[in-house]
Amino acid sequence: MELRHLEYFVAVAEELSFTGAARRLHVVQSGVSATIRALEKELDATLFERSSQRVSLTDAGAALLPEAHAALDAVRAARDAVRGNQGTLRGAIDIGAMTAVAVMDLPALLRRFRTNHPGVAIRLRVSPTGSAGLAQALVAGELDAAFLSLAGRTPGGLTVRQLTSYPMVLLVPTGHRLASRRRVALHELEDEEFVDFPPGSASRDLVDQAFTTAGVRRRVSVEADIASAAAYVRCGLGITLLPEFAVPDTPDLSVLAVGDETLRWTLSIATSSTRRPSAPLRALLELADAYASTAPEEPDLHDLGSGDRKSATDHKE
Known part of the structure; x- marks a missing residue:
């Protein structure tokens, strides 16, 4: 088994495409295919399931991938040691x-x-x-x-x-019942509708966790991205919690501090x-x-x- 075999295998495994791997390695696709076939023959195992629509790792390929990464990392570390010694x-x-x-x-x-x-x-x-x-x-x-x-x-x-890190702050329209306040507690927001980000985003997860910990239920009426959330708030479709750095400088929105100190992006x-x-x-x-x-x-x-x-x-x- 040569180092090249592992490099080609990792490229195909990460790209899940022989064409993509060839492009990444700057070689022709036939060379990638031949190298993978040689590796499979040496290991007496099929590493990829191939079809006209997709390429996927077999169980044997999935088992090899972390070992291939480790071997390539070890070779890279050896090269680094020599180059570091050369300054x-x-x-x-x-x-x-x-x-x-x-x-x-x-x-x-x-x-x-x-x-x-x-x-x-x-x-x-x-x-x-x-x-x-x-x-x-x-x-x-x-x-x-x-x-x-x-x-x-x-x-x-x-x-x-x-x-x-930055604190999360509450953004409300200037006509909102809380607009004149400087600080608000989470339990005061239970009846509000929220503009928020899709589940899985860091800010959404952070806010969901804070409300769950506080025992406060909330309703998300609009899911948007961080660039457009303020626009939906401005139109009265809800309020939102944003990292302080992301708050736009506009006169028709009010920014309030939030009492929960754990709410930091x-x-x-x-x-x-x-x-x-x-x-x-x-x-x-x-x-x-x-x-x-x-x-x-x-x-x-x-x-x-x-x-x-x-x-x-x-x-x-």
Whole structure:
């Protein structure tokens, strides 16, 4: 068994496509197919179920995948050790992010990383399924690190480092019965209709947990994304809880603090807790830690390079 066999196997397993794997590996598809057939012959096992519509892992393939990742990680660690001894980092790092990380200047962070480590290629994936999709990709070994927001317990198989956090605030129309208040308790919201995000998003999970813990039932009448929630509130379709950074600066909406101190949205960088971090990943984590140590608890949006408050709502959890 050659290292190339495992590299090709992992590519097909993650892409679930021979064509996609060939594109990722920059080789012809016939070469990928031949390599997988050779590996299956050597192992005397079928690793993939193939049809004209789909490719899927067999039980044998699913059993091989974590071992293949471990073997490739070990080889990468050996290369890192030699390159580190030579005083330079090389290789690649796969990073995931939400559609827009409005509360930090991710492009500037990655530019600084590339300036410090020009020999490391960065492959950035933006997740259309938000933090949940990024967490799944990390567990599956498709990413080395991800900038995401998680509510509640850390998913199994992940290590999470918090970078910054913001309180959740209540957004109501100016004519609402609570508009003149500065602070509100959760039990005062039981009869309200809410605009919220789809189940599974970090903010939705966070708010659901807080209301459940408080023993307060609530009704979600509109499910929207973080960029449009305020518009539905403005039209009187409900009230919403948003991270403070995502509140638009408009005169027809009132912002209230919430008495529950646990309602805080967090931005974190997550990595696999079962895979040994590569030297480039360790360097990225050091840079992220430096950002966290210098970022204010509730930083000004302009200081983080996110533009005005309206542009800060361009964010997918």
